[in-house]
Amino acid sequence: xxxKKKLISLIILIFLAVVGVASYSSKRVDGxxxxxxxxxxxxxxxxxxxxxxxxxxxxxxxxxxxxxDGRFSNSKVWVEYLCQYSNDKSCKxxxxxxxxxxxxxxxxxxDINGKTVFKVVTNFLQQVENFTATNKxxxxxxxxxxxxxxxxxxxxLKDDYKNIANNIKKAIDLLVKKDKAQHFIILNLPDFxxxxxxxxxxxxxxxxxxxxxxxxxxxxxxxxYSFKKQGIDIKVINFYGLLNNLLDKKKYIKDKSxxxxxxxxxxxxxxISYDKRKSCKKNESKYIFHDNLHPTNMxxxxxxxxASMSF
Numbered sequence: 001x002x003x004k005k006k007l008i009s010l011i012i013l014i015f016l017a018v019v020g021v022a023s024y025s026s027k028r029v030d031g032x033x034x035x036x037x038x039x040x041x042x043x044x045x046x047x048x049x050x051x052x053x054x055x056x057x058x059x060x061x062x063x064x065x066x067x068x069d070g071r072f073s074n075s076k077v078w079v080e081y082l083c084q085y086s087n088d089k090s091c092k093x094x095x096x097x098x099x100x101x102x103x104x105x106x107x108x109x110x111d112i113n114g115k116t117v118f119k120v121v122t123n124f125l126q127q128v129e130n131f132t133a134t135n136k137x138x139x140x141x142x143x144x145x146x147x148x149x150x151x152x153x154x155x156x157l158k159d160d161y162k163n164i165a166n167n168i169k170k171a172i173d174l175l176v177k178k179d180k181a182q183h184f185i186i187l188n189l190p191d192f193x194x195x196x197x198x199x200x201x202x203x204x205x206x207x208x209x210x211x212x213x214x215x216x217x218x219x220x221x222x223x224x225y226s227f228k229k230q231g232i233d234i235k236v237i238n239f240y241g242l243l244n245n246l247l248d249k250k251k252y253i254k255d256k257s258x259x260x261x262x263x264x265x266x267x268x269x270x271x272i273s274y275d276k277r278k279s280c281k282k283n284e285s286k287y288i289f290h291d292n293l294h295p296t297n298m299x300x301x302x303x304x305x306x307a308s309m310s311f
């Protein structure tokens with residue numbers, strides 16, 4: 001009798017689960033996994049910038065002898081590898097990311113005597129606003145929107161970093177309303193308190209940076225979950241976990257950057273040429289960090305592969 005009751009209960013639970021999934025699935029957009037991705041549209045900062053800040057700064061930032069062809073790394077950045085994982089061989093990358101971008105709207109300008117000479121960096125929300133204002137129309141079913149933002153807010157903007165997740169939400173809202181966007185991947189933030197930039201910082205400062213990263217990552221997941229409930233195909237890529245995993249492996253060099261660059265740097269340092277360490281020249285693929293903050297191409301390739309698992 002007890003076994004019969006258990007069997008009936010199990011049947012009811014399975015029935016409810018099937019009904020629940022069916023009713024939810026009828027509302028949601030089909031995932032992009034296994035489908036042809038015709039367009040990959042990117043918004044973000046230096047991690048994803050394939051040369052936009054470089055072009056806007058008249059090819060001065062970052063220095064092309066130290067950083068590869070306008071990228072903030074030693075070779076191509078991760079988004080440049082994503083199309084190779086698409087089933088569509090004509091997949092197109094539309095990269096709107098700018099090195100140095102904050103999550104807010106507006107521009108970072110280069111002024112002389114109070115007059116704007118040129119707009120060097122387009123911030124994240126402005127990237128999205130500019131994109132949706134154009135007449136370029138992409139098929140929402142085969143277009144993947146990629147977002148990576150927040151590091152510069154945490155490092156530079158003090159309490160304004162608290163707006164990162166909300167700005168991501170605004171960006172997704174805008175793309176869904178204006179371009180009928182259906183498919184998104186968002187990078188969470190890596191724990192850059194472990195980057196060479198913070199090697200000589202106090203334990204207190206490193207802990208503060210770490211806590212901010214963890215807090216923002218929770219908020220990013222919350223934003224993604226809220227859109228998933230609305231039927232949007234959205235995934236958070238765990239860059240935080242990937243970097244920590246690499247840092248834990250003894251075969252990689254993590255206690256110094258490939259470049260012989262000052263630990264404490266600002267944006268002006270990216271105008272200067274730096275030499276690679278002798279050990280890096282011989283074994284660059286073992287280094288996690290190219291400069292005191294940005295990852296090497298080895299990390300970018302692993303990140304692209306991780307992201308491709310959501311296709």
